[in-house]
Amino acid sequence: MHRSLLIGVILLLAVVVLVLGLFWEPDKTISPEIAQKPQGGDFTLQSSTGPVHLKEFRGKVVVLFFGYTMCPDVCPTSMGQLSLVLNDLPEEELAQVQGLFISVDPERDTLERLQTYGQYFHSRIQGVTGTLEQVAAVAKMYGAAFRKSEQQNGEGYSMDHTADLYLIDRDGSLHSSVRHGAPSSELLQLLRQLLSRD
C-alpha cells in the first residue's frame, strides 16, 4: 500500500520533471538584466539659448549627466571630474566633446541657472532640462533614475538620483557609462577611445 503510493509519487515527479525539461523555456527577453539594459537614443531638451537636440552633436562625443544644481556634493563632484578630464584633452579633441548636464529638478532649475552652472565647470558643458515627463523619458532611455527625496528639510527638498556619466559616440549611440566615484583616468580613457574613432 505504502510502496505503491511512493512509486506513484516518484512517477508523478518524474513526469513533471520531464515535462518541465521539454517545454519550459525561460523567456530571456524579460529577464530584468536584459530588459533594463539602456539603449540610449535621441532627445530634445531646452537650454537658455533654445532647444538642444542630441542629433545636433553627431560627429561629436557626448557626455551626459543627470543631476540638479542644488545638489551639494554628488553633482559638483561629477561635473568637477568631467571638467578636469576635459582640461586634459588637447584643444582639437576638446572641440569634439559636448557635455550635457540634464537637470532632474526643472521645478527649481531655471534655464539661466543651468547655463551658469554648466559654464562654471567647463565651457563645453551645457545645462539643459525639460518638463518632468520629458526628463524622465530621457532618463529611462539611458538607464538613469531620479525622484524627490522623502527627506524634507527647512531649506527645501533634495533629489535622489543615479550619478553615472553616460558616453555617447559620434554616431549618437550610447557607448558606456562611468559610475560615480570611478577614477578620472577611467573617464579620460573612455573619452580618448571614443575620440580616436572616426
Added chain:
Amino acid sequence: MKLKNYFAMFLMGLMFGAQAVAGTAADAVSVNDPYVRAMPPGQPTSAGFMGITNNSKQDLVLKDAEGSVAKKVELHTHTMKDGMMSMHKVDKIDLPAGKMVMLKPGGLHVMLMGLKQDLKPGDNVSLTLVFSDGSKKQLEVPVRKIQMMMKKQDAKQHNKHMHH
C-alpha cells in the same frame, strides 16, 4: 530645567578642572585638510569635508556642526538606495579611538544649506565641530574647487603606485 543647568555648569567646571588631565573631545581631536567646496554663484548649498582623527584612547562622538556661512549646518551622509544616491542627515558621527574618519565627497559631509554668501576659491569659512561632551572645535576652512582636490588625490594614488 534649572537643576539641569546647574548640573551642566558643574560638569563644565569639572571638565575645565580636569582638562589638563583628560581633556575634552575637542582637544583630543585633530582635523586634517578641511575644505568647503566652491560653488557657482547663487548656489544655495555646498558641503564641507575633512579628515577627523581621534588621538585619544576613548571613542568619541561628533554630534553637530555649526557655522554662520549658511542658514542651516548639519552632518549628512550619502547612501545608495535603489541605485540612486540619496542624501540624508545623520545624528552623529562616531570617532573610534586612534582612528581617522574621513568626511569626503560621496560620503559623510558637513552640509551647508541656505548659503548666505557665494563660496569663491580662496575664501575662508568658519565652521565649528560640536562633540557629544559639549566641547567645540572651531576651524577656519578654505574654500576650494573640487578639481583641485581631485588632482591632489590622483597624484596621491599615483605616488602610491610608484612605491609598489
